[in-house]
Amino acid sequence: MTQSSTLKSDGPRLDRRSLLLGSVGLGLAAAAGGTIVASKPALAASSLNQVPYYYRFRIGELIGTVVSDGILPLGEPTGAFSGPSKEELQSMLTSNFLSTENxxxxxxxxxxxxGDQRILFDTGMGTSDLFGPTTGKLNANLEAAGIDAASITAIxxxxxxxxxxWGIMSDAGERIFPNAQIWISEADFDFWTDEAKLSYKDPAWMPAFVEGARRNLMPNQDRMKFFKDGEEFLPGLQAMSTPGHTVGHTSFxxxxxxxxxxxxxxxxxxxxxxxxxxxxxxxFDTDPSLSAQTRVRALDMIAAQRLPIIAYHFPWPGIGHVEKVGEGFRYHPAPMVMQELPS
Ligand SMILES: [Zn+2]
Structure with a gap:
C-alpha cells in the first residue's frame, strides 16, 4: 500500500482545498485523539519583527557578521527605477512573487x-527618518550581535x-565608533561635502544629502583616509572603483x-x-548611464569568476552569487548556514 493511498483511505486528505480551509491540523489531532484549544492562536498578536537581525558566516579564515540597519521602503517602483515600462516592471516583480506596490x-x-582589525562597511541612516521609521537599527543590532561600537577599528x-x-555621528555630534579610522574615496568625500550643493534645487534631495554627509564626515577629517582604485589599503582588503551611482562609489x-x-x-x-x-x-544615481555600464562590467566579472557577493540592499542577509543570463543576470542567494557540520 502506498503512502498516498493510506492517507486517502485512513486519514485526512492533504489536498489544496483542505489546506485552504485550514482544517488539516485539527483533523490530524482529532484522528490522533488529541485535544486542541483553537480559540487563541499563540502567535496571533505577535509582530514579525525578527530577532536577531544579524548573521555570522565565514570568509576563509575570517568571520563576517551581517548586521541590519533596518529596511528602507522605496514605495511604488516606477518612482525609483526608470527605463523599463511600468508594465515591464510589474511583470518582473509579479513573476518573482514580489509586491508591485512597494x-x-x-x-x-x-x-x-x-586579525586585530574589526572593519565595518557603511553605517546606515543614523537617526534620520527620511525613509520612514524602519531604519536606524544598526547600533541596537550591533549590540545584539555582541559587537561593541568601540571595538570597530575601521569604517x-x-x-x-x-x-x-549618516550613522557615523550621533545627533549630539559625538563619534559613535570612537576608535575607528574612516575610509572613503576622495571623489565622494569632495562631492558630498561640497558646500555649493547646499543651495541646489535639482535634484530636490541634494541639499539634505550634502548637509547630512557634511555633518557625519567633516568632523572626522583627522581620522579619515582615502583609498585608491586597486589598492590593498587594509590587509586582505582591496578597493575596486565602481563609479556611476556616485562619482567615487567603490566596491571591495x-x-x-x-x-x-x-x-x-x-x-x-x-x-x-x-x-x-x-x-x-x-x-539616486549621480550618473545613471555610467552606473549602468559599471554594473554590467563588474557583474560580468563577478559572474565569470563565480565570486560570492554581499549586496547592501538585497534581501537579507544579501549574500549570494551572480549568474549571467542573456543580457542580464540572476542573483542566487546563498543558503544561510545556521549550524555547521562537525569538522
Ligand atoms: Zn544605498
Whole structure:
C-alpha cells in the first residue's frame, strides 16, 4: 500500500482545498485523539519583527557578521527605477512573487573580523527618518550581535549617501565608533561635502544629502583616509572603483586564503529589476548611464569568476552569487548556514 493511498483511505486528505480551509491540523489531532484549544492562536498578536537581525558566516579564515540597519521602503517602483515600462516592471516583480506596490530594500551592513582589525562597511541612516521609521537599527543590532561600537577599528564607506554614512555621528555630534579610522574615496568625500550643493534645487534631495554627509564626515577629517582604485589599503582588503551611482562609489574584495567576498555596495539596488535589466536607471544615481555600464562590467566579472557577493540592499542577509543570463543576470542567494557540520 502506498503512502498516498493510506492517507486517502485512513486519514485526512492533504489536498489544496483542505489546506485552504485550514482544517488539516485539527483533523490530524482529532484522528490522533488529541485535544486542541483553537480559540487563541499563540502567535496571533505577535509582530514579525525578527530577532536577531544579524548573521555570522565565514570568509576563509575570517568571520563576517551581517548586521541590519533596518529596511528602507522605496514605495511604488516606477518612482525609483526608470527605463523599463511600468508594465515591464510589474511583470518582473509579479513573476518573482514580489509586491508591485512597494519596493523594499534591506540595509545589510558587513562587519569583518580580520586579525586585530574589526572593519565595518557603511553605517546606515543614523537617526534620520527620511525613509520612514524602519531604519536606524544598526547600533541596537550591533549590540545584539555582541559587537561593541568601540571595538570597530575601521569604517569603510562604499560611498557618501545617507544610508551609508549618516550613522557615523550621533545627533549630539559625538563619534559613535570612537576608535575607528574612516575610509572613503576622495571623489565622494569632495562631492558630498561640497558646500555649493547646499543651495541646489535639482535634484530636490541634494541639499539634505550634502548637509547630512557634511555633518557625519567633516568632523572626522583627522581620522579619515582615502583609498585608491586597486589598492590593498587594509590587509586582505582591496578597493575596486565602481563609479556611476556616485562619482567615487567603490566596491571591495575581501580575501582570506583561497576564499574571497566582493562587497558590492550599491552596484545594484534590486535583486530582480537591476539584475534582469541591468541598464535600468536608479533615481539616486549621480550618473545613471555610467552606473549602468559599471554594473554590467563588474557583474560580468563577478559572474565569470563565480565570486560570492554581499549586496547592501538585497534581501537579507544579501549574500549570494551572480549568474549571467542573456543580457542580464540572476542573483542566487546563498543558503544561510545556521549550524555547521562537525569538522
Ligand atoms: Zn544605498
Amino acid at each position: 519596493a523594499i530594500l534591506e540595509q545589510n551592513i558587513l562587519v569583518v573580523d580580520a 569603510v564607506c562604499t560611498h557618501g549617501h545617507c544610508d551609508h554614512v 574584495i575581501v580575501t582570506s586564503g583561497k576564499d574571497s567576498l566582493v562587497v558590492i555596495g550599491d552596484l545594484t539596488h534590486h535583486h530582480v529589476i537591476l539584475m534582469e535589466k541591468p541598464l535600468t536607471e536608479f533615481a
